[in-house]
Amino acid sequence: MITALVRVIKYGIQNFLRNAWLSGATIVVMVMTLTVFGGLIIGNIIARTVINSIQEKIDISVYFKNDSPEDEILRIKSILESLPEVKMVEYVSKEEALSIFKEKHKDDATISQALEQLNENPLLASLNIKARQPEEYSVIAGYLNNDSIKPFVEKVSYSQNAAVINRLNKILSISRNGGMILTIVMTLIAILITFNTIRLAIYSSRESINIMKLVGGSNFFIRTPFLVEGVIYGIISAFLSLLVIGPVVYFASPYIKVMIPELNLWQKFMSDILVFFSYQLIFGVGVGLVSSFIAIGKYLKD
Amino acid sequence: MIIFQSVSKIYKSNSHSVIALDNVSFKINPKEFVSLVGRSGAGKSTIIKLLIGEEKPTKGRIIFGSWDVTRLKQSELYRMRRHIGTIFQDFKLLPEKTAYENVAFALEVSGRPEEEIHELVPKALEMVGLSSKADNFPRELSGGEKQRVAIARAMVNNPDVIIADEPTGNLDPINSSEIIKLLLKINELGTTIILATHNRDVVNSINKRVISLEEGQIVRDEEEGKYILF
Numbered sequence: 001m002i003t004a005l006v007r008v009i010k011y012g013i014q015n016f017l018r019n020a021w022l023s024g025a026t027i028v029v030m031v032m033t034l035t036v037f038g039g040l041i042i043g044n045i046i047a048r049t050v051i052n053s054i055q056e057k058i059d060i061s062v063y064f065k066n067d068s069p070e071d072e073i074l075r076i077k078s079i080l081e082s083l084p085e086v087k088m089v090e091y092v093s094k095e096e097a098l099s100i101f102k103e104k105h106k107d108d109a110t111i112s113q114a115l116e117q118l119n120e121n122p123l124l125a126s127l128n129i130k131a132r133q134p135e136e137y138s139v140i141a142g143y144l145n146n147d148s149i150k151p152f153v154e155k156v157s158y159s160q161n162a163a164v165i166n167r168l169n170k171i172l173s174i175s176r177n178g179g180m181i182l183t184i185v186m187t188l189i190a191i192l193i194t195f196n197t198i199r200l201a202i203y204s205s206r207e208s209i210n211i212m213k214l215v216g217g218s219n220f221f222i223r224t225p226f227l228v229e230g231v232i233y234g235i236i237s238a239f240l241s242l243l244v245i246g247p248v249v250y251f252a253s254p255y256i257k258v259m260i261p262e263l264n265l266w267q268k269f270m271s272d273i274l275v276f277f278s279y280q281l282i283f284g285v286g287v288g289l290v291s292s293f294i295a296i297g298k299y300l301k302d
Numbered sequence: 303m304i305i306f307q308s309v310s311k312i313y314k315s316n317s318h319s320v321i322a323l324d325n326v327s328f329k330i331n332p333k334e335f336v337s338l339v340g341r342s343g344a345g346k347s348t349i350i351k352l353l354i355g356e357e358k359p360t361k362g363r364i365i366f367g368s369w370d371v372t373r374l375k376q377s378e379l380y381r382m383r384r385h386i387g388t389i390f391q392d393f394k395l396l397p398e399k400t401a402y403e404n405v406a407f408a409l410e411v412s413g414r415p416e417e418e419i420h421e422l423v424p425k426a427l428e429m430v431g432l433s434s435k436a437d438n439f440p441r442e443l444s445g446g447e448k449q450r451v452a453i454a455r456a457m458v459n460n461p462d463v464i465i466a467d468e469p470t471g472n473l474d475p476i477n478s479s480e481i482i483k484l485l486l487k488i489n490e491l492g493t494t495i496i497l498a499t500h501n502r503d504v505v506n507s508i509n510k511r512v513i514s515l516e517e518g519q520i521v522r523d524e525e526e527g528k529y530i531l532f
Contacts, residue, residue, distance in 0.1 A: 018398045208396050214354065214383065219380075
């Protein structure tokens, strides 16, 4: 069994090397499809970062009436925190609100002076609420209308921003679904192109397959070298596609940073390069292997 | 021992059917040298295709040794084929393998150990006179040389029978007679040979059993026969 395995692996490598022209052409096509596949992964990373950063900016603020006791506000905070839709609740007291306000406007002399002339703190205490899913803000806003909360509430920012948040939610879900469909379609195309290329490569060996059958080769003996070749195609193509994608990411990274400041694409690419490479490898080897297996099956049946 | 029992083969297409073999029966004993002769389309190649299981008969039974060829599953055929050496008009060498590797392949598929292969392949190549071309690819060999590689491959496994389908069809008379001499030599060493050919000179020089086919039927079966055309 081990002898047979060694032999079929040897055949696979031998065929790969001796059909250099055909192997080269197959690999070129696979590198291109793997580059598309890699591009999709990177595109998804960019899209997700954009979507997340927009989501991060959405929240609801509840401002409490000036005379609301802090105990009540903290009680409401803990109620809100127990809701399944709520991801985080942040309490900003009157004093904190004032210091944030001062910090923000420290260069503006008029405002600072106006504040000093006021003897009391004009700002309200508030709770900033972030939902787990952007669609859930309306649920949370509805909950704030509850009779145990409502008497203390001065205003809720959601009612002002509801239209914007809703529209953002729509855009986000469309881009998420669109991205997914695009990824699936492009991946399918990549798989089909690779499959067809390998099918053609094996088609050119159909005479050899027939001869091997006549000489008494078992299906295992005939099929496995082609599978080995498929794996070699996958490994080499994964490496080469990385060599194509790497420089592109390196040069594009600064431009992407201008548009999306929180994303350093090159750094992310380098820190996740092993994960990224294993995606490429799994895709390349997987498609190479399965394509070879299906394509050769046709000649082993009859 | 090879037995054909009332074997018929009919190729059917949409509009008509062609009778390639019509109720053919014969027996070939071990160590025999049998020539199958007849014009193109007489049924020689059909007999060979049926014998190696490349096609199934429409009717009848074919026995090869302990195998009932007509009942073998596709996946079991390869075991039987390791006991048959085949030689074809178009050589059927693997183009990406050297002469040595082509011969070794027949041993490798049947799982022989490397030491044995290293010993048997050079011997086989020596017997066909191609020791010096062991590392050449088929494209670097002449027709006669290719056919001799094919013979080395067919015999290296020490098969029970060697089937040669028009082995001299693509060769000049000198190369042809060398190939036939090789087949006779292998036969003397104890291997059954079935030679299908329409080359009269070749058949008449052999002086062994001849089965003559015409339109899918056996018209003559003679020991020390000649190729007689009507």
